Amino acid sequence: MLNAEINDEFSxxxxxxxxxxxxxxxxxxPRTPYRQRTGILFGAVMIGHLILISAQVQSxxxxxxxxxxxxxxxxxxxxxxxxxxxxxxxxWGNYVGLRGAKAENEKLKQExxxxxxxxxxxxxxxxxxxxxxxxxxxxxxxxxxxIAAEVIAGNPNPGLMTVTVNRxxxxxxxxxxxxxxPKGVVGRVVGPVAAHxxxxxxxxxxxxxxGAISERVRAGGMAVGVDGDPPLGMELVSNLADxxxxxxxxxxxxxGIYPKGFTIGTxxxxxxxxxxxxxxxxxxxxxxxALEDVLIVLVPARSAVIDSREPTQEKK
Amino acid sequence: xxxxxxxxxxxxxxxxxTTLTGLxxxxxxxxxxxLVAVIYVALAFGPVAGLLAGxxxxxxxxxxxxxxxxxxxxxxxxxxxxxGLLGAQFIVAQSLPRFxxxxxxxxxxELCYQALYALVESRAFRMPWSAALTQxxxxxxxxxxxxxxxxxxxxxxxxxxxxxxxxSRRQF
Numbered sequence: 001m002l003n004a005e006i007n008d009e010f011s012x013x014x015x016x017x018x019x020x021x022x023x024x025x026x027x028x029x030p031r032t033p034y035r036q037r038t039g040i041l042f043g044a045v046m047i048g049h050l051i052l053i054s055a056q057v058q059s060x061x062x063x064x065x066x067x068x069x070x071x072x073x074x075x076x077x078x079x080x081x082x083x084x085x086x087x088x089x090x091x092w093g094n095y096v097g098l099r100g101a102k103a104e105n106e107k108l109k110q111e112x113x114x115x116x117x118x119x120x121x122x123x124x125x126x127x128x129x130x131x132x133x134x135x136x137x138x139x140x141x142x143x144x145x146x147i148a149a150e151v152i153a154g155n156p157n158p159g160l161m162t163v164t165v166n167r168x169x170x171x172x173x174x175x176x177x178x179x180x181x182p183k184g185v186v187g188r189v190v191g192p193v194a195a196h197x198x199x200x201x202x203x204x205x206x207x208x209x210x211g212a213i214s215e216r217v218r219a220g221g222m223a224v225g226v227d228g229d230p231p232l233g234m235e236l237v238s239n240l241a242d243x244x245x246x247x248x249x250x251x252x253x254x255x256g257i258y259p260k261g262f263t264i265g266t267x268x269x270x271x272x273x274x275x276x277x278x279x280x281x282x283x284x285x286x287x288x289x290a291l292e293d294v295l296i297v298l299v300p301a302r303s304a305v306i307d308s309r310e311p312t313q314e315k316k
Numbered sequence: 317x318x319x320x321x322x323x324x325x326x327x328x329x330x331x332x333x334t335t336l337t338g339l340x341x342x343x344x345x346x347x348x349x350x351l352v353a354v355i356y357v358a359l360a361f362g363p364v365a366g367l368l369a370g371x372x373x374x375x376x377x378x379x380x381x382x383x384x385x386x387x388x389x390x391x392x393x394x395x396x397x398x399x400g401l402l403g404a405q406f407i408v409a410q411s412l413p414r415f416x417x418x419x420x421x422x423x424x425x426e427l428c429y430q431a432l433y434a435l436v437e438s439r440a441f442r443m444p445w446s447a448a449l450t451q452x453x454x455x456x457x458x459x460x461x462x463x464x465x466x467x468x469x470x471x472x473x474x475x476x477x478x479x480x481x482x483x484s485r486r487q488f
Contacts, residue, residue, distance in 0.1 A: 038364050042397045045371050049393060052375075052386035057436045 131293050134182045139295055144259055146180075146295040147171055152197070161205035161225060161288070162187075167296055168196040176257055178297040184263035184285030185210060185251055186294050198296075202288055203264065204231040212264050212282075213252040217242050220252055223264050223282060230268050231288075234280035241278060243270045249282050256301045322357050322365065326373045329353040334380070347454045348422065350377050354396045355421045355455075356462055359408055363400030370396030384436060391428040395421045411460050418459040422452035 054065040132148070139146050149165035167173050175191035179200045187202040203210050204225040212223040212234055219241035226233040237243060247267040253260030269281040329349040350373045358366025374389030381388070399421050408414055426448040434441040 038397075041364060042367050042393075045367055045393050046390065049371070049386045049390035053384055053390065053432070053436065056384045056386070 128292075135293050135295060138180075138182045145298045147173070147298055149173075149179075149198075149294050149296050151291050151294065161202040161208070162190065163200050163202065163291060165198055165200055165294060165296070166196065168194045168198050170195045171296075172298050173198050173296055174300060176301040177299065178258045179294050180259070180262055180297060181286050181291065181294050183287070184265065185258050186286055186288075186291065188257050189296065200294070204284060204288060209255070210258055210264060211252040211254040212249050214241070214243050214267075215248040215250050217247070219243055220254070221277075221280070223249060230265070230281050230283040232265055232282040232284050234267070234282050235277060237278045237280055239272050239276060239278050243267060243278060243280060245270055259297060259299075318361065318365075322361070322369055323372075325353045325357065326350065326369060326376075329373070330376060330380070333377070346451060347458060348425075348451060349458070350374070351392060351395065351422060351425055352418065352455050352459050352462065354392050355399050355418055356459055358396045358400035358421075359403045359414060359417060359463075361400075362404055363397050366396030366400030366403075367393050368396075370394070384433075387429060387432045387436070390432060391425045394428055395425045398424065411463070414463060415456040415460055418456035419452040422455045423448060426451070 057065045135148055139148065147167055149167040151163045152166045153164040154162075165179070173189060173193055175189050175193055177189045179186040179188060185203055187200045187205070187208065189198050190201045193199075201208050202225070203223065206225050206227065208225045210223040211220070213220045214237075219237055221234045221237035223232055223234050225231055234243075234249060245267050247270075249264045249267060251258040251260055251262045251264055263285045265282040265284040267280055268283045269279075271279050273279045329352065333347075333349045354366060354370040354373050357369040370392030371389050374392035375385060377392075378385040378388040399417055402408075403417065406413070408417060427443065430443050431441055
């Protein structure tokens with residue numbers, strides 16, 4: 001007699017039972033339990049239903065829920081994958097790519113240095129253009145003939161306040177011609193004058209003097225160069241003159257050299273002197289430490305004295 | 317053979333259900349024959365048959381009803397699986413336990429169905445208890461009758477065949 005049973009947990013078991021003996025063969029190969037298979041099937045079917053429902057239902061944003069959830073999940077995966085590959089690319093670029101970085105760095109440094117030099121050249125050109133423009137404006141506004149000149153050298157002797165300009169007798173420059181700048185009086189040409197160069201004595205030199213007048217109260221005096229700071233002083237001004245700090249001092253023209261009305265400087269200190277004259281310190285209008293471009297008044301000294309007799313209204 | 321029988325039962329339930337849609341109590345359909353068929357299959361053949369029958373029957377019913385396809389399938393799948401599982405664990409051969417299964421299954425189905433729709437439509441959950449319990453009782457009665465018919469049917473046919481043979485052998 002043959003008996004066979006199909007068990008849920010095992011594949012098959014059968015036994016042969018003849019009268020004399022019994023043989024039972026049991027296959028113990030384990031299979032997936034029935035309940036587990038049922039649970040898996042149940043889960044799969046329920047998930048399928050949920051997906052079907054999600055495909056039909058729209059979220060508040062008007063997008064199907066399935067699409068929204070899928071996109072959200074996959075966007076995270078995509079972000080992770082992109083970050084991963086970006087990291088690999090970064091490692092490659094930061095390691096393998098660095099092999100040529102040093103040479104490239106040196107080359108770039110040289111280029112930067114060259115560019116900086118060119119930049120400075122351009123800045124200098126731009127600044128010079130601006131100064132020349134100012135000088136041109138000044139030249140256009142003055143009634144006396146002038147010629148532009150460039151300061152090409154200072155005085156090797158620190159005790160003397162003179163500079164050298166690149167205009168000379170070939171340009172019509174003569175000794176005792178006034179030299180001016182946009183901000184005010186600079187000095188005068190002192191001889192001898194070369195063909196293409198001339199020496200200019202600055203008004204702040206100890207031996208220089210300029211006929212000066214206070215623009216406000218019209219008190220006259222003489223602006224002279226002094227040692228110290230400020231490097232200008234005004235002498236021969238009566239103690240009775242009402243000159244105060246801040247007053248503008250201009251050329252009076254009585255010296256026959258400097259054009260009348262041109263700015264010399266500003267009173268920085270004014271006090272009564274021990275004798276008849278006030279002690280006045282004047283800050284020059286021109287910055288002599290940065291003097292680069294000037295105008296030479298092409299009028300001999302004698303003619304300047306004649307111009308100074310003209311009324312001030314004509315200057316305006 | 318069993319599969320064909322289940323499919324025929326589901327198809328028949330669907331056809332009858334469409335005929336009885338006008339039968340309502342308190343505004344809700346008084347009977348859900350597809351659910352009765354699913355619970356019957358689950359009790360008779362186990363949880364796998366129950367969940368597959370619930371899935372198929374629910375999806376078809378949703379497609380015919382025109383709403384969101386899958387909600388009825390989800391609910392009937394859940395009921396079919398749970399009823400089949402309980403039926404395999406407990407002895408459900410008598411009418412009363414079967415009736416309790418039908419009633420419980422209907423209530424669970426209705427709860428799940430209403431909850432899913434509330435979730436999908438983003439509204440508050442509402443459970444029409446009176447209509448649900450009424451449907452549950454009616455489903456239970458129909459389910460018991462179905463069991464009686466199916467279980468008694470072959471025996472009755474056999475007895476009628478045997479009586480016919482006996483009569484034909486008598487000689488007057």
